[in-house]
Amino acid sequence: MSTDYGKLYVVATPIGNLADFSLRGIETLKQVDLIAAEDTRHVKMLLQHYGITNRLIALHQHNEDRAAPALLQKLRDGQSIAIVSDAGTPLLSDPGLPLVKLAKEAHVDVVPIPGACALITALSVSGLSVIPFSFEGFVPRTSSARKTFFNEKLLSSTTWVFYESSHRILACLQDMAEVLPTDRIIVVARELTKLHETIVKASLAEVLERVANDDNMRKGEFVVIVEGAVLDKSEQLITPEHKRLLGVMLKQCSTKTAVAMAADITGIRKKLLYQVALTLNGERFADD
Template sequence: MRQTESGVLYLVATPIGNLRDITFRAVDVLKQVDLIACEDTRHSRPLLDHYGISTPTTPLHEHNEDVASARLIERLQKGESIALISDAGTPLISDPGFPLVRRARSAGIRVVPVPGPCALVAALSASGLPADHFVFDGFLPRKSSARKAALEALRKESRTLIFYESSHRVGECLADIASVFPADRRLVIARELTKVFETIIDTSVGEALSLFEGDPNMRKGEFVLVLEGAPVVDRTDGLTADEERVLRILLEDCSVKTAASLTAKITGARREAVYRAALRWVEEKTTD
């Protein structure tokens, strides 16, 4: 049965490791579309050859996606069907494709997801950490100072935190996590998911770096880091999430009194409640 329609953009999830992780539907779509846009045509070739997919391919990556997207939209508007795939997993999840999807939707072109593997979901599901609420922050900044700043902003986040990291920077990333988060916070390191050397380690922030440095094999592959969220603290101040966000930003540059006063003016929150919250946060940061 034909799986594709004319003038439709298909977002096809491909294996994150084992070639057998692809769905039957994904294979059918890739065989039937007029064109496959690949993050890296060379990387995708083994998968396409394995399933006997002879559909023409074209590159769409972070360096050419603006120009390539415009060209693909023209082809879609002429009635061609196109599939977008990344090197691994679900397109657009820390991978190229957003400009293409945005342009397609703006042009009234139908965009159809063909779901399948996704590294962050695979790691989270096996982590043993809460999966009902989580934050996916993709790849953290490359430089340590920026990475620490990004981590610091998430230090009080109560939801499970998920990051991607490469083998070249994962050691530095673990060191920065240890400098920001409590040593007893649980941390799951997932490496080479669904591949032959898949490794999922349940450790802590304080022990993760030494564990990583003691195992040469941990320096290879692609990583997903799943970090336990902060303990949920009973809130007696009654501030909303937006009020908290404004207050935390102002506290970076203002005194407690000034930050509380400005937050109350900006958000309409009760000044007394804002002031109590500001005092508590400053005290928590001082004692950490």
């Protein structure tokens, strides 16, 4: 890296409570030449609270691909830039990746300034197993796509986590209840670190009922954590031969028919075979 290059700082900001901003984060934003923010209006409130007056520019999902090269040039010219999102750690379902990728390729120093993250905050108080876990970002917006996603996760034995918005949380949980067993334990965390913070751990059926009947449970930003499936021994014994058999059937008939026939032949539950069929179909389409 050229010693004349500036540095790119990825700065985590509070997810609600302004007191959660780190001293290092505050000092970094005071010292950089430029702050690239997801929503400049939102970030201005944070900067005003801490007396930070540095120049702001917008860097969001709609402009970051075309804005990143110009920002990279500023870094090459020796300017330092901080990336911040509306709340939490940038790049976790937030903008910033195109600029970080360009900076890494150009051998510009990319410096993490850690802090709040809604994902980790929710996991830490969930009471569910978190080693391992998978983060899915935001689930699809449409009902059919969500149900497909939930079918793909149906038999995952790992805890999985996703973000959801206030205007989709109810429909999302309703779709989940059509696919997952309603006794599956989930955690819904809303408005983390804020005045109306709420963290509910219960069965999917119980959480869905509460969200449906309580207007307040449909307000704010949401983290949803889903307990992994507990599989019995027979469900875990899918051999390469079983996969080969299912793959042959998928080439000749519909997924539903192939799964039904494979279940009759092998004695393996249809739900598990359907999960394998989705994976095989995805691999087949990728090769086409």
